[in-house]
Amino acid sequence: MSKVVEISPTTRHEGHSKLVLKVNDAGIIETGNWCSITPVRGVEKLAVGKTPEQVPKIASRVCGICPIAHTLAATEAMEASIKCEIPKDALMLRHILQLANRCHSIALHDILILPDFYIPGTETKINPFTAEEPVRTVAKRIQRLREIGQTIGQIAGGDCIHPRNTRVGGMYRNVSEQAKTKMYDLAKEGLTLAHAQAEFMIAVIRSYHKRDFVDVGGMKVALPKTLGYHDQGYLATHAFYGSSSQDECPSWDISRFKEARPWDWYMGEMTVDLEEPRYPIGGTTKVGTKVNPQMEACTGIPMYDGQPVEVGPRARLVEYKNFDMKGTQGQNIAREMEYQDCFYEMIDCLDALNTSGKVVADYIPNGDGSLGWASNEAPRGTDVHLARVKDWKVQYFSMLVPTTWNFATCSKALEGAPWQLAEVIMRGYDPCVSCATHMIVLDEDNKLVAQKLIQ
Amino acid sequence: MGAELGKYKLAVSARSADKEVQKVAQDGGIVTSLFGFALETGIIEGAIVAASKEWAAKNQDRILMENSNFEMAEPWRPYPAIVYNKAELIAAAGTKYNISPNVSLIKEATRSFGLDKVGIVGTPCQMQAIRKLQLYPIGARDVGASIALAVGIFCMENFPYQSILQLVEDHAAMKMESVKKMEIGKGKFWVYGKRGQVVQLPLKVTHKYEQPGCHVCLDYVANLGDISTGSVGSPDGWSTVFVRSKIGDDVWAKAMAAGVFETKAIESVKPGLELVTKLANEKITKNKATVEARKTFGVGKGLRIPYI
Numbered sequence: 049m050s051k052v053v054e055i056s057p058t059t060r061h062e063g064h065s066k067l068v069l070k071v072n073d074a075g076i077i078e079t080g081n082w083c084s085i086t087p088v089r090g091v092e093k094l095a096v097g098k099t100p101e102q103v104p105k106i107a108s109r110v111c112g113i114c115p116i117a118h119t120l121a122a123t124e125a126m127e128a129s130i131k132c133e134i135p136k137d138a139l140m141l142r143h144i145l146q147l148a149n150r151c152h153s154i155a156l157h158d159i160l161i162l163p164d165f166y167i168p169g170t171e172t173k174i175n176p177f178t179a180e181e182p183v184r185t186v187a188k189r190i191q192r193l194r195e196i197g198q199t200i201g202q203i204a205g206g207d208c209i210h211p212r213n214t215r216v217g218g219m220y221r222n223v224s225e226q227a228k229t230k231m232y233d234l235a236k237e238g239l240t241l242a243h244a245q246a247e248f249m250i251a252v253i254r255s256y257h258k259r260d261f262v263d264v265g266g267m268k269v270a271l272p273k274t275l276g277y278h279d280q281g282y283l284a285t286h287a288f289y290g291s292s293s294q295d296e297c298p299s300w301d302i303s304r305f306k307e308a309r310p311w312d313w314y315m316g317e318m319t320v321d322l323e324e325p326r327y328p329i330g331g332t333t334k335v336g337t338k339v340n341p342q343m344e345a346c347t348g349i350p351m352y353d354g355q356p357v358e359v360g361p362r363a364r365l366v367e368y369k370n371f372d373m374k375g376t377q378g379q380n381i382a383r384e385m386e387y388q389d390c391f392y393e394m395i396d397c398l399d400a401l402n403t404s405g406k407v408v409a410d411y412i413p414n415g416d417g418s419l420g421w422a423s424n425e426a427p428r429g430t431d432v433h434l435a436r437v438k439d440w441k442v443q444y445f446s447m448l449v450p451t452t453w454n455f456a457t458c459s460k461a462l463e464g465a466p467w468q469l470a471e472v473i474m475r476g477y478d479p480c481v482s483c484a485t486h487m488i489v490l491d492e493d494n495k496l497v498a499q500k501l502i503q
Numbered sequence: 504m505g506a507e508l509g510k511y512k513l514a515v516s517a518r519s520a521d522k523e524v525q526k527v528a529q530d531g532g533i534v535t536s537l538f539g540f541a542l543e544t545g546i547i548e549g550a551i552v553a554a555s556k557e558w559a560a561k562n563q564d565r566i567l568m569e570n571s572n573f574e575m576a577e578p579w580r581p582y583p584a585i586v587y588n589k590a591e592l593i594a595a596a597g598t599k600y601n602i603s604p605n606v607s608l609i610k611e612a613t614r615s616f617g618l619d620k621v622g623i624v625g626t627p628c629q630m631q632a633i634r635k636l637q638l639y640p641i642g643a644r645d646v647g648a649s650i651a652l653a654v655g656i657f658c659m660e661n662f663p664y665q666s667i668l669q670l671v672e673d674h675a676a677m678k679m680e681s682v683k684k685m686e687i688g689k690g691k692f693w694v695y696g697k698r699g700q701v702v703q704l705p706l707k708v709t710h711k712y713e714q715p716g717c718h719v720c721l722d723y724v725a726n727l728g729d730i731s732t733g734s735v736g737s738p739d740g741w742s743t744v745f746v747r748s749k750i751g752d753d754v755w756a757k758a759m760a761a762g763v764f765e766t767k768a769i770e771s772v773k774p775g776l777e778l779v780t781k782l783a784n785e786k787i788t789k790n791k792a793t794v795e796a797r798k799t800f801g802v803g804k805g806l807r808i809p810y811i
Contacts, residue, residue: 202645206614209644213615224564226548227617404564 050078051322053467054333057085058474060160062113063451063481067474068315068341071322071467075269080462081314082455082474083345084481095445100126100216100415100437103445107433108210110447111483113156115210116149116201117426118433118447118483121290125433126216126442128292128420130413137405138218143289143397144231145205145214146424150288151238151390152197152208153427154383155190157478158249161380162186164472166262168255173263186248189241196238200394203227217412225403232398239391246384253384257377264468265326271466276376276473278461282363283352283453285423285430288386288393292422300423300432305448308349313456314341327468349456350448356456359429360477361386375461376476383427383478414440426450428478449483507783509726511745512752514776516737517766529598529686530734531742533764534624534654537730537754539589540763541622546754547651550622551612553581553603554595562591567608578679579671580664583608585616598656600685601667602714606632610642613649620651626658627722627731634727652754655725657733657743657779658717659687659786666712670694675702688734718793723783730755736779737772743779 051073056066064086070079091110095103104122108115120142127134162174167182176187198208203223205211213220223231256262262271283300285291291299317340325331333339349356357363362382365371371382415437423432429450436444454477462470508514519525519532521539528535538550559566559582560573566584581603586592605625612621623633630653637647662670671677671685675694686693691703725731729751736743746755758764769776 199645203614203617206611207644221611221615222564223615224617227615230617230619 049073052318052320052339053322053324054320054337054339055327055467055471056333058082058471059329060163060471061475061479061481062111063479063483065474065479065481066344067462067470068318068339069462069467069470070315070318075466075468077462077465077467077470079315080459080470081341081345082459082462082470083310083314083341084347084451084455085344086346086481088346089482092445092447095442098442099440100130100435100442103435103442104214104216105210105212107445107447110449111480112209113480114149114153114426114428114431114450114483116145116205117424117431118449119205119211119214120146121422121424121431121433122435122445122447123214123216124290124292124422124424125420125435125445126415126437128294128422129418129435129437130216130415130420131294131418132217132409132412133294134218134409135406136400137222137402138407138409140397140401141204141219141223141407142214144394144401145201145211146289147390147394147397148197148201148204148208150197150386150427151242151394152194152201153478154387154390155193155197155245157383157427158245159187159190161475162252164475165252165256166259168251171263174252182248186245189245193238193241193245196234196241200231200234200238203231215408217409219407222403222405222407223401228398228401228403232395235391235394235398239388239395242387242391246387249384250381253377253380257375262469265324265328267324267326267468269466269468271469272464274375275465275469276379276461276476277374277464278358278457280355280457280460281352281357282366283357283359283430284364284367284425285432286425287364287368288389288425290422290424290430293420294422300421300430302419302421302434304353306351306354308351310345310347310349311342313349314345314459316340316342324468345455347452347455350453351456356460357453358457358477359450359453361427363429364425376473379476414438417443419444426480428480429453447483449480451477451479451481451483454479507780507787508724508745508776509722509731509747511747513744513746513755514769515744515746515766516741516769516772516775517732517744517764518741520762520765523593524596525740527593527596529596529684531732531737531740531744532596533730533732533742533744534656535589535592535596536763537654537758538586538622538624538652539592540758540761541652541754542586542588542592544757544761545620546757547620547622549585549587549612549616549618549620550592550624550652551583551605551608552586552592552595552624553599553605554584554586555599556580556582558582558591558594559584567611577664577668579667579682579685585612585618598685600687601662601664605629606636609633609636609650610646613646619649621649622652622654623650624654624656625725626661627655627725627727628658628717628720630655630725630727630731631722652750653727653729655728655731657724657731657735658720659723659782660713660717660720662709662712663714666709666714670704670709670712674704674708677702718790719797721787721790721794723786724779733779735782736769736775736777741767741772743769743776 107122108119201208206213285299417438432448519536524532581599
């Protein structure tokens, strides 16, 4: 007979989410629901009536982990709507900014997932805050990589968290020659560190997945070789940057996209009847607690060709580099494999950047209300923003952010895994829950049908 | 009062040993020479100074404004700009006597200019602003640590641009474009024309043109600068210098060792610290009265006093 267990809140990721799992007698997940319980912010509602200059700034405030992807996707969605082409040097600065963000985000993710893993060849779980080697070196390297990413982002984008240098039509200002040199030096340093970091992480991840049993809060849990496997397919719009409706061959098709409401997707009301006080941290939810993912989930379920898809580093590698490793292992390894490429691309962009070049388009149209979209490959997946701008006012704005795509996919991937490892699977998606929670659901006639939760 | 000159390790009368700087300097050329030295020796990588319209027009990548139409820009309006070497400093030298928002450039200096060590010159209120920014770096991540040298200048009060326009064009009956130098000294506001004409206005005339915000300021000698300097207290062509912080002391010692400045003991010059103290006290006493008066403004609660 299946039992219901709830892990709430989930830990070591950005935002607020929970896992509601229906498990069999052996503790294997039959149905998994991973849902966001971060309150809805309604950014899309706020955007209506604002100028296209304001909206990307507001949109980026949806989160502090990949705000750069949001700023860039929103800015480029505005540009796509008004049909404005930006100068090459502005594009180079945006590329650098985006890669800098990825560099910092991967490092952050590493520190969050490391406590799941063991020091290879030992039974010791990694505590990233210990002063002992080899962990201390790794922790220092992670901090330096984050510092490098943020400093480069700061120079190219004005600020590393919510960049202010981007604007509709390009960038506010180009960087100085000295700033370019500084970025170059940092990228060179970052490349060496990223290489070492990726090697270390891949070794650690591989050694973890070779184990037969792992320890979770003192429980010995059998580790399946198919941890995190799913057959949902992948979506990526570019090997590292993004695409937009202005492109000659856009790599995302709006007509293939549909969104479902959470109560059409998640499980209904249930009562928790399995409790495990040993589960870190503080045990699972108490027996007898009522849970209702249908009503509690704060995100829509985006679908591509009628099914949820996976976005993120593995999706990019699968789509563009024939990567074929599945499951949580493949996901984490794919992320590390992107690490060095971040810096190689950055160096290429810096080489191509002309510091005395123009960074603002000569002509910025006011917009005729046509729909434009732009995608940006955030560290954790494809971030698509859609906009309509007419007479320099935003009429419509929508964000399809990476973790929203991944919620439903990850829920599928949970099936067949021991429930104690559900968080390990979830962390493989590098979830960033806040930005995923801003639901506006449209029905077939594009009418707003899910305002219930917003109001 | 006793605290009117702030804390300092050293007070001295000094002037630049560089003849070229002396030629363009307002007084002793302290800021120009000090930044020149700091730039040459790598103490700072760039300095934020108040540049002239002409210089800014030629070097638009060094200022914060964008798409500026410099044909429309007014003469004698200062533009905060980043300079990288002594030649640029000399081109930007001289007091402009109206507000140059130098602090506005400090964040960008550490961003798209890519500077790790920035020098900044400013009035006492601007020194307060950057110290506050170092203490509470909200919206200014990593900026505080990049301020490698802050030079304060003595300031009794400042003028908005419109005031200077009125003083020069109406009171002094001179066109802004034809002004060669402006100066406050010997109790008068002096305007020197390019054709040699000299107009002096009694300070009584200029008072009503001062920026009202200046009347609550209780700092005359830039107490929070690493080094602060101004003409008061020293003979013509010389400046009074207070070396205040550890950073200031270090830079000043290096500059002295390199022979950048000629100095005289402050006790040996006329009018000396006595005048500086007198003027500082005058400013503080006068402005304290405004601060007190402001407490009675408004309905029930008085105006907020943005000081101490």
